[in-house]
Amino acid sequence: MAFIFKRTAGLTEKPTHYCPGCSHGIVHRLVAESLEELGLLGRTVGVASVGCSVFSYEYFNCDMHQAPHGRAPAVATGIKRVLPHNTVFTYQGDGDLASIGTAEIVHAAHRGEKITTIFINNANYGMTGGQMAPTTLPHQKTTTCPLGRDPESTGMPLRVSEMISTIDGAAFVERVSVDSPSAVRNAKSAILKAFRCQIEGKGFSMVEVLSSCPTNLNLKPSEAMRWVRENMVPYYPLGNFRSPKGGE
Amino acid sequence: MNRVLMKGNEAIAKAAIISGCRYFFGYPITPQNEIPEYMAREMHKVGGVFLQSESEIAAINMVYGASGSGGRVMTSSSSPGIALKQEGISYIASAELPCVIVNMMRSGPGLGGIQPSQADYFQVTRGGGNGDYRVISYAPASVQESVELVNRAFRVSEKYRIPAMIAGDGMIGQMMEPVDFSGIEELDRVERPWAATGTDSHPGRNVISTLMLEPSSLESHNVKLKAKHDLIESEEAMYETYNMDGAEVVLVAYGTTSRIVKNTISALESHGVKAGLIRPITLWPFPKQAFSKIPSGCKLVMSVEMSMGQMIDDVEIALGGRFISAFYGKAGGVVPTPSDIVDAVISNLEVI
Numbered sequence: 001m002a003f004i005f006k007r008t009a010g011l012t013e014k015p016t017h018y019c020p021g022c023s024h025g026i027v028h029r030l031v032a033e034s035l036e037e038l039g040l041l042g043r044t045v046g047v048a049s050v051g052c053s054v055f056s057y058e059y060f061n062c063d064m065h066q067a068p069h070g071r072a073p074a075v076a077t078g079i080k081r082v083l084p085h086n087t088v089f090t091y092q093g094d095g096d097l098a099s100i101g102t103a104e105i106v107h108a109a110h111r112g113e114k115i116t117t118i119f120i121n122n123a124n125y126g127m128t129g130g131q132m133a134p135t136t137l138p139h140q141k142t143t144t145c146p147l148g149r150d151p152e153s154t155g156m157p158l159r160v161s162e163m164i165s166t167i168d169g170a171a172f173v174e175r176v177s178v179d180s181p182s183a184v185r186n187a188k189s190a191i192l193k194a195f196r197c198q199i200e201g202k203g204f205s206m207v208e209v210l211s212s213c214p215t216n217l218n219l220k221p222s223e224a225m226r227w228v229r230e231n232m233v234p235y236y237p238l239g240n241f242r243s244p245k246g247g248e
Numbered sequence: 249m250n251r252v253l254m255k256g257n258e259a260i261a262k263a264a265i266i267s268g269c270r271y272f273f274g275y276p277i278t279p280q281n282e283i284p285e286y287m288a289r290e291m292h293k294v295g296g297v298f299l300q301s302e303s304e305i306a307a308i309n310m311v312y313g314a315s316g317s318g319g320r321v322m323t324s325s326s327s328p329g330i331a332l333k334q335e336g337i338s339y340i341a342s343a344e345l346p347c348v349i350v351n352m353m354r355s356g357p358g359l360g361g362i363q364p365s366q367a368d369y370f371q372v373t374r375g376g377g378n379g380d381y382r383v384i385s386y387a388p389a390s391v392q393e394s395v396e397l398v399n400r401a402f403r404v405s406e407k408y409r410i411p412a413m414i415a416g417d418g419m420i421g422q423m424m425e426p427v428d429f430s431g432i433e434e435l436d437r438v439e440r441p442w443a444a445t446g447t448d449s450h451p452g453r454n455v456i457s458t459l460m461l462e463p464s465s466l467e468s469h470n471v472k473l474k475a476k477h478d479l480i481e482s483e484e485a486m487y488e489t490y491n492m493d494g495a496e497v498v499l500v501a502y503g504t505t506s507r508i509v510k511n512t513i514s515a516l517e518s519h520g521v522k523a524g525l526i527r528p529i530t531l532w533p534f535p536k537q538a539f540s541k542i543p544s545g546c547k548l549v550m551s552v553e554m555s556m557g558q559m560i561d562d563v564e565i566a567l568g569g570r571f572i573s574a575f576y577g578k579a580g581g582v583v584p585t586p587s588d589i590v591d592a593v594i595s596n597l598e599v600i
Contacts, residue, residue, distance in 0.1 A: 042448035043449075045317065045444050048457075055459075062446070062453070063445065063453060064444065065312075067313075068335055071306070071336070074305070074306040074309035075312050075316075077299070078309065078310035078316075079444070081297045081299065081310070082318060082319035083317050083445060103302055104305075104309070
C-alpha cells in the first residue's frame with residue numbers, strides 16, 4: 001500500500017506546546033517537509049529565536065542553536081561562516097525579527113548571507129501575552145494598545161518583505177499565508193524555493209508567513225484564520241517580491 | 249630569540265592567528281581598531297574568515313554561532329562595545345562555549361574618552377550580562393605578555409568551555425614593544441562532540457540552548473557552572489610578586505598600572521620606604537593566594553588603579569581585614585605617575 005501522507009522525518013516526535021489553531025504547527029511541518037524532501041536534514045543547523053517558537057529547537061529534527069532575542073540572523077551568520085556547505089535557517093517571529101532584531105535581519109540580507117529566514121508574522125507578541133508588535137494593524141487592540149493601535153503615535157505597521165526586497169543582497173523574498181489549504185500549498189512552494197536559493201548560493205532568502213494567533217486575538221481558530229485573510233492580507237499583500245535572476 | 253617591534257593590538261591579532269583562530273567578527277571602536285584591521289589583512293591568507301559586523305551585538309552573536317558550530321573564534325572591542333556584547337557573553341557562558349574576547353579598556357562611563365583606563369574591572373570580573381556566570385580575564389602588562397596570554401586564553405577557554413577575555417587597556421594596545429612569537433604555538437584541535445554541525449557529522453541531535461524554564465534544571469545548570477568556576481579558581485589564577493621580602497608597603501596593581509608601580513618602588517626606597525608589588529595576571533579568578541605572601545610586618549596594602557576604585561573590593565576580600573588597606577586611582581584616561589603614587593603612599597603612612 002502506498003503512503004500518500006505520513007509523518008515527516010523533519011520533525012521530532014515531541015508534541016509541540018503551541019496553542020490550538022496557532023500557525024506554528026503548520027509552518028513547522030512545511031519547513032520540516034522541505035528540508036526532508038531536499039535531503040538536507042543531516043547537514044542543516046536551524047536557529048531558534050526568542051518568542052513562542054523558541055522551543056522549535058525541540059521540534060525540528062536537525063541540529064539547532066537557540067539565539068538571543070532578535071539576534072538569530074547574526075548567530076546564523078556565525079554558523080554559516082564556519083559551515084558554508086551546511087544549510088542554515090532562522091525561524092523568527094515578528095517581535096523578534098521586525099522589532100528588536102531589525103538591524104540583524106537587514107544586515108544579514110545586506111551581506112547576502114546565504115541563510116534562509118522563516119518569518120512568522122501574526123501581528124502581535126504571542127509569548128509575552130499579546131502586546132503590540134511593529135506589525136500590529138492600525139486600530140487593532142492589544143494589551144499595550146488597549147484602545148487600538150494609533151498610527152499617529154506608534155506608526156503604521158512595518159512591511160518587512162517590502163523593506164527587505166529593496167536590499168541587493170536579498171535573493172528571494174516572498175510573503176505567503178497559511179489561512180487555507182491552497183495558501184498552505186503556496187507557502188510550501190515558497191519555502192522550497194527559499195532553501196533552493198540557499199543551496200545554489202544565490203544569497204539571502206526569506207519567506208514571510210502571515211499567521212494566526214487565536215489565543216491573543218481572542219478568536220476561535222477558524223475565526224483567527226478568517227481574521228488573517230480579511231485583515232492582514234489586504235495590508236500585507238501576498239506574493240513574490242524578489243527572486244534570483246534566471247529563475248527561482 | 250627573534251624579536252620584532254610590534255604594536256600591542258597587532259601582536260594580539262597575530263598571536264590569535266598563530267594559535268589557530270580562524271574566525272574573527274568585530275566592529276570598529278578606538279583604541280583597538282588595529283586588531284580587526286590586522287585580521288582583515290591577514291585572516292584570509294590562512295583560509296580564515298574576517299567579518300566586520302553591523303554592531304558589537306551582532307559581532308558577539310556571530311561568535312556565539314561560530315563557536316557553537318565548532319569554530320575557534322575571537323572578537324575584540326573596547327569598553328562601551330564590550331558593554332553591548334554582554335548579552336551575548338552571558339549566552340556563550342551559559343551554553344558553555346569557548347571563545348576569546350579582547351577588551352582594550354578606555355575611560356568611561358558612557359561614551360567617555362579613548363585614553364587608557366581600567367574602569368571595566370567590574371565588567372570583566374563580575375560578568376556584566378545577566379545571571380550567574382564568570383569569564384576568565386587576563387590582564388597583560390606588556391606586548392610580550394599579551395601574545396602569551398592570547399595563546400593561553402584560547403587553550404584555557406577550550407579546556408573549560410568558557411569565554412576568556414584579554415583585559416588590556418589603550419596603552420597596551422597602542423604601544424610598540426619588541427615581541428618574540430617563538431613560544432606561541434597552534435593549539436591542538438580539542439574534540440567538540442557537542443557542536444551543532446549537522447546530524448550527519450555526529451550521533452544524535454546537537455542543540456545549543458540556554459533556555460531552562462524548569463527551575464530545578466536551571467539550578468542544576470547553575471550548580472554545574474559554579475563547580476567549574478571553583479575549579480578554575482583553584483587551577484588558573486595567575487600573579488606575579490615583586491620585591492616582597494620584608495615589604496612594609498605592598499602595592500597591588502595590574503596591567504599598565506603595574507609597570508608604573510614597579511618604577512615607584514625604587515623611588516619609595518629613596519624615601520626610606522620598602523615596598524613590594526602584587527600583580528594579578530588573572531583578574532578573575534582573582535589570585536587571592538598571592539596575599540598570603542604579604543610579610544607580617546606590612547603596614548599598608550594599597551590598590552593602585554586607573555579607575556575610581558574597583559579592584560580594591562577584591563583586594564580587601566583577599567586581605568580579610570589582616571592589613572590596613574588603601575586605594576589610589578586616576579580616572580578619565582589620566583595615567584598615574586610614579587611621583588603621584590609615592591605621594592599617596594607617604595600620605596597614607598603618615599595617618600596610620
